[in-house]
Amino acid sequence: MKALLVCEYREGKLLDTSYELLAFAERLGADTAIVLVGDAANVPRYSGKVHLAHVAIYGEYNPDLHKELILAAVDRENPDYIIFQHSSYGWDLAPRLAAKLRLAQVSEVVAIAGDGFEVGCCNAKMRRTVKPSTAKAVITIQTGAFTPQGEPQGSPTVEMLDVAAAGKVEFIGYEPAEEKDIDLGKAEVIVSAGRGIGKKDNVPIIAALAKAFGGELGASRPVVDAGWVEHSHQVGTTGQTVSPKLYVACGISGAIQHLAGMKKSDFIVAVNKDKDAPIGEVADVLIVADVMPFAQALTARLHK
Amino acid sequence: MKILVCIKQVPDMESRFKPDSQGTWFSEADLAFRMNEYDEYAVEQAVGLKELLGDSADITVLSIGPDRVVEAIKKALAMGCDRGVHIPDAAVHGKDPWQVASAITAFSQGKGFDLIFTGMQSQDRGSAQVGITVAELLGYACASTVVGFEYLEGSVVVRRELEGGGKAVVRMPLPALVTCQLGLNVPRYPTLPNIMKAKKKEISTVSLGELLKEGPLAETTSFYPPAKSGGGIILEGDVAELADRLIGILKEKTTVMR
Ligand SMILES: Cc1cc2nc3c(=O)[nH]c(=O)nc-3n(C[C@H](O)[C@H](O)[C@H](O)COP(=O)(O)OP(=O)(O)OC[C@H]3O[C@@H](n4cnc5c(N)ncnc54)[C@H](O)[C@@H]3O)c2cc1C
């Protein structure tokens, strides 16, 4: 069995998540080869073959061209699996490859299951096992689900890749994330507000609880998108990654993109009216309650 | 300007999910359904663009699914889409993303849509495949995970969201497809007059059999809750009492109360 791993490169660097692809392939028991649009100075530490296309020619985001380059590597390797991270790069390219090759695609795999691959569904509350019906398949893996063991080592044999094609999408440039006016990374306690707090007027009550703990206010994304809390307080893949001594999630369901930003906290308390909310999977204590009355009661007790 | 918006109806994610009799998807009993959150951003972006372009823009909203999805189509019409297309399929949950995308592609072929908006992913299946696959099959330019959208004479400039919150700015010629991410805009609530007006808008029905010639490329073999990781304590009861109990636990297990 062979797997072609599509590594990622952004703003001049190979992304470390690339090594998670190797960890997954190992779990599959597959032989591997890598394809990368990057540069020779930034190839993965790996003792196998890397099909390398120059980022200077093909750009960091040019999906039509990257698709053609990966197809050229597929031609060389004839892999059973083409594997991406389920990331802004991977989920964008994987369906293009799958459609072109007419292969099954399994998205955001969290585990290898008996007859297929386990993936999350219903906002991470449930799981499915998905089995490709095609002999070969395109797979994206959930970031953080397959962690590499030990330091990656080795130096690959590099084979250059080139294609003659034009891309339809023109990359103009990057915009940096908004400036952070607070650094949640330093807080010992973070109390985060989620959509379950119900309305903007309730934000000060959650902020007061954070203050009673001597901590900072965090937030889930919908609360930020709705303009209830500034983006600089957002926790998650598109916000900050935090690991305080205590994280209190108020009315937050526990979507993977939120968990990715806080699950390494030392102690996690979740307040949710839904006993089955996926936040329960990472919580040390799940308080099943209406969040606002509970937050007020807890603040009052802390002030005593 | 001809615009297509693809929407899916999904259950309220705060529901309790139980496997159906086949054990491959959820049972619909007791579930309330609404428009997929990501698709609300898609509808809003299309309607916002029409407001900019005026009546020369015409928006079709399409959904494949059982009869209940007509409710979601009606909401999109009340938000400002011009016409609805319902492709009835009581067994859509058993179709894989490839089949859903193939049906949407077959519907779109030859209709000359300049722009197609889809959600980045559906909240129940979460495959993040259908939109991009449609673009690929139609040969449209495509950008996914869009949090910023601007129309500029014959092309669009979009902002793709990246991990960490940065963005990639890209330009695409038309025809193009964008998959819409949370936070792209603030979806409007349909007003009562617009709900009334929407009642007069046409919702046509196209049979799936005419569109779908493809079999599935993948199948779901089982549907189940995640394995309990265990370890965590679950507390229920009166809030004041819960607050006391939590403080007791925090004093014992953490250093933050010192
Ligand atoms: C590419 C991508 C990147 C993303 N990045 C991020 C990110 O960085 N950070 C992030 O947070 N999300 C991110 N998201 C969004 C994420 O998928 C979820 O949509 C989001 O985290 C949900 O926020 P929430 O838990 O506050 O809201 P919901 O999922 O709506 O959950 C609300 C919760 O509140 C509970 N609740 C409701 N009422 C009450 C009450 N009265 N009392 C107690 N509990 C109540 C409900 O049971 C529910 O569990 C991203 C998504 C994508 C696709």
Ligand SMILES: Nc1ncnc2c1ncn2[C@@H]1O[C@H](COP(=O)(O)O)[C@@H](O)[C@H]1O
């Ligand atoms: N049954 C459907 N009818 C119409 N559009 C759909 C359907 N299923 C998915 N889509 C569109 O495809 C997007 C991505 O869905 P998915 O690939 O299932 O995550 C959704 O946000 C919708 O815009």
